[in-house]
Amino acid sequence: MKSFTLLNSVSFSGIGLHSGLHANVTINPSPHNSGIIFKRVDKNVVIPAKWDHVISTKFSTNIGKNEIEVKTVEHLLSALAGLHINNCEILIDNCEVPILDGSSKIFVESILRAGLKEQSLSQNILEIKRPVRFECNYGFAEFIPNELSQEGLNIDLESSFEGKYKDQTIEVKNLNGNYIDSIAQARTFGFFHEIEYMKSQNLIKGGSLENAIVIKDKKPLNKEGLRYENELMRHKVLDVVGDLYLSGYPIIGTYRGFKTGHFITNNLLKELFKSEDNYSIHQIN
Ligand SMILES: [Zn+2]
Known part of the structure; x- marks a missing residue:
């Protein structure tokens, strides 16, 4: 299977389920081998979407680095997994991914509208x-x-x-x-x-x-x-x-x-x- 990223950037905004705080999220295409990373643009901190960056699993999956976190990453990551996207950069300006309708439907539909881009190399x-x-x-x-x-x-x-x-x-x-x-x-x-x-x-x-x-x-x-x-x-x-x-x-x-x-x-x-x-x-x- 080839690697995939997005053809165009896509944005979402809304409140977080746990924090109630509003966040703006933009997903940008990224090159082969860059993986999936979150970037807290308000703190200038990059957090890889990896199991060893999980800092809490109480009520939601929260990743973090240097005391800076992104909460409730699981529904967005589920959408990316379901669409086989393995390279992208997720910019977020607050501490929690918007819950939207509580599923991954809106993530999936918006990403599909932005388009998927097959990359030249295979994914592992x-x-x-x-x-x-x-x-x-x-x-x-x-x-x-x-x-x-x-x-x-x-x-x-x-x-x-x-x-x-x-x-x-x-x-x-x-x-x-x-x-x-x-x-x-x-x-x-x-x-x-x-x-x-x-x-x-x-x-x-x-x-x-x-x-x-x-x-x-x-x-x-x-x-x-x-x-x-x-x-x-x-x-x-x-x-x-x-x-x-x-x-x-x-x-x-x-x-x-x-x-x-x-x-x-x-x-x-x-x-x-x-x-x-x-x-x-x-x-x-
Ligand atoms: Zn869930």
């Missing part, structure tokens, strides 16, 4: 070679090598919403090519009583029914309903795709998890990179 991919697992007291995630060599990233998730919503599983085979239709529109979600508590603690300052599904008594409060019957699970896949892109590569392998979130996925990447025997980095046609 990371292929899982050995099982790798991370578990904590409430859940786990693991990578397993794919049995079929032609498959890309497979994702199998099992939820447990502890009575707040019906438990579901989701199995996505070979995500490449499926992302735009089946994943990108799935919005972030929360449970009414937990949201009330978080708001009282001065968290999720930007959250509203405009940018999140709110579940009360096992049903969405949003009057338009759900975009997919299993939208919550699809959003979990969207988050996994974004968090895994912090590996710096598209991944060939199977990700399986129970009650996964930003903390578990980031720790799985840390386990993965502990041994070079766990993976190989190469190019595919």
